[in-house]
Amino acid sequence: MPHHHPAEHNDIWSVEGRFQHLLYSPKGGIEGLLIDTEGIATQFVVDPHDCASVALLLSLRRDQALVVEGRETRPSPKGDGEHVVYHFERLAAVDGRATQAAARPTQVRGKVVRLNFARHGAANGVVLDSGDFVHLRPQGMERLQLKPGDQVLAQGPASPLATDGGWAIEAHRVNGELL
Incomplete structure (x- = not known):
């Protein structure tokens, strides 16, 4: 069973897993990341204009233990995806160490x-x-x-x-x- 926990904020979920890789846009930008939560893929999409989040994602290494917070996305008009997708809110912990909620x-x-x-x-x-x-x-x-x-x-x-x-x-x- 994946570790998906409601965070303190309404509608924000805290998901534990291991960083797998970044996800790219058709033009080569960073669109998000994929983590492995006990064998289940979980995707987080990031606002491409959120430079601080993109810079943070670029610093991650494969298999790093993470806790990522995000909001569930609405169903896509293009159909169901292969896994659950969240909008990235923040990286709550890396390698068991809490990150700062604010800058x-x-x-x-x-x-x-x-x-x-x-x-x-x-x-x-x-x-x-x-x-x-x-x-x-x-x-x-x-x-x-x-x-x-x-x-x-x-x-x-x-x-x-x-x-x-x-x-x-x-x-x-x-x-x-x-x-």
């Missing part, structure tokens, strides 16, 4: 090398010469008026970037100013 708090500093823009075109943060991305939202950018060359000290929860080994900081304080 870890951190502090980064560096010089602004470029602005970052939201999907709708408004500046929403800065990229530092350290390789870190400081997310400020458009309101924070308007308020702080940061530009290339400015020095930044940012504090807030951080998640790994999908590229370059830097961090994505959800800034709560920048240069001493509370956002």
Whole structure:
């Protein structure tokens, strides 16, 4: 019997198993992962725009013991699949060690090398010469008026970037100013 347990949050299931492999999109991106739960395949699909989750999945090794939390998907109009499918919520444990439910708090500093823009075109943060991305939202950018060359000290929860080994900081304080 697979280890599927209701998690603390309504509609979220906690599934124990061993990492098998990543699942790819037709264009080569990461769509999710497959785990083995006592001989039964369980699939988790991830939002391809969730860079922190994709980066985390890229760090997994075959047969690592995992606890993955997810929400059951609705039946597909394309028919039944070969196994149960969940929408990935978070990786709750790896190799028996709990992972943090939220991003870890951190502090980064560096010089602004470029602005970052939201999907709708408004500046929403800065990229530092350290390789870190400081997310400020458009309101924070308007308020702080940061530009290339400015020095930044940012504090807030951080998640790994999908590229370059830097961090994505959800800034709560920048240069001493509370956002």
